[in-house]
Amino acid sequence: MDLSFFTDKLTSGLANLRYGQEPTSLYEPIRYIMGLGGKRIRPVLTLMGAHLFTDELEAVVKPALATEVFHNFTLLHDDLMDQAPLRRGQPTVHEKWNPNVAILSGDVMLVRAYELLFDVPAPLLAPLLRRFSQTAAEVCEGQQWDMEFETRTDISIARYLDMIRLKTAVLLGFALELGARLGGASEEDADHLRQFGVDIGLAFQLRDDLLDVYGDAATFGKRVGGDILADKKTFLLLTAQAQASPAQQATLARHIGQPVTNEETKVAAVRAIYDELEIRPQTEALINDYFRDALQHLERVAAPETRKKPLHQLALQLLEREQ
Template identity: 45%
Template structure:
């Protein structure tokens, strides 16, 4: 097994070789732009790492990793349009840099490209990968729709929210890992266990992302801090605050989530104060820890030598301590 940085560097080198701007430029330049903005490359790295975890060659997983990363960035381009987001990874979003029509069409091309990257696999492997990928892709769309629906609902429950982030975020992390196990020829039991590891870690990751959206450092987080609050998104922080708040705090929170001031700074700070005073922040951190531990329980059950599993444990621990 290699260090995480090795897999990230190998993937970035492969991406730069495979994804190049061509004609028509107005279709492909935005693709090159969004893929060049960086990010953690979490999903492709996990695909490569998992392939070697099951004693396969990570190079055989590069195309699957690229499919996952291109699909993930396609979803970000379209999500940013839906959210009217000005920034992505600290840079101007595609639809702001070009226009909405360009963002839609370039995103569509990325979705098609992502399927093309599976074409080099053998028939049996191709079928398994594409079936998993299609199932995951539609779940991501379902998760996004739940997210949009929740913005105008006042009765969102915590179980509904957790299902939404499982579909919108966690299943793609889980699928990336299972793809690595498929490519390496891992047993069905190990494939399913590594999927569950990724799913639980993905939920913890998104809960951490929600926390950082409100309380992260704008210099390191790379997105507009308070963006979820501005969009009135019913995050775990918000739902827990409603559950734990006093009547007066609850009234304040509901009022603040019903207004859209021209300058949202005061709204963001007032809501963050309620999150902290209601113990919602502490409960969110406990939930993050809980899902991380569930992931580690799956890791324990994997039929692999302990020393091979250590890299995933370290990866999970580092992910939960991130500030970006």
């Protein structure tokens, strides 16, 4: 089974979602952001998680889309909070409409995400809703920490890792757990898959931090050095600050949190310190740790190896690794 086997199942499910009609100013933004595309990783993970245990994927499509609608709800509200002008190269909802529309359309999206879960088999309904709600609250916690970190100077690496776990990784974990439970997995297997998802999510976010500094401008899709220019407290910067000599500290302090006179100079200066401190191999080592942990969790799942292959492949693809 390759990726398209799973994404094909989502395509018609996504097209058939009905969010509501009137007022159009409430529902049109939902159709707009859901139509902007994206890789649909979360519902793909749900389908792959279910497919480990069952061939009956039709009933999994709708609850799988709950994770996608929820994810897009967070993008809609996060873009407003971050005052981001663009999402996937198109105007964000608060730009195309206005901030109030973004607030209220997002609120309805959260309601619609819940609704997509209500058809799951009765014995699973309460436990899955509890896990979904816990995950949803954690994602909000992650976003709040992320915003707070912007103005704080006392962020430990552990705190940072916890923030990206909440903001990004737990939803990938829930998507897999949801699929596993719907496929009939044991609690133990569902938990291993959840942890596989969390680890992949952490590795993916760290890789994103790394690509911001060391990525290829042609393929990265964002501006290389953007995090450095924005003084973003990534794993790379926090590790550098923790390990820098007094001279390196002084150099960092001259650039981070200061008005930028020359952007290229700033990026080059910070990257030079990263190089001196070997931040890149340290980050790669941590990504490898999470990736190895993820695969160990996947190995422990009681399902046929052939069924695990799509998850293994997707993890490799997300982390852009060789086979």
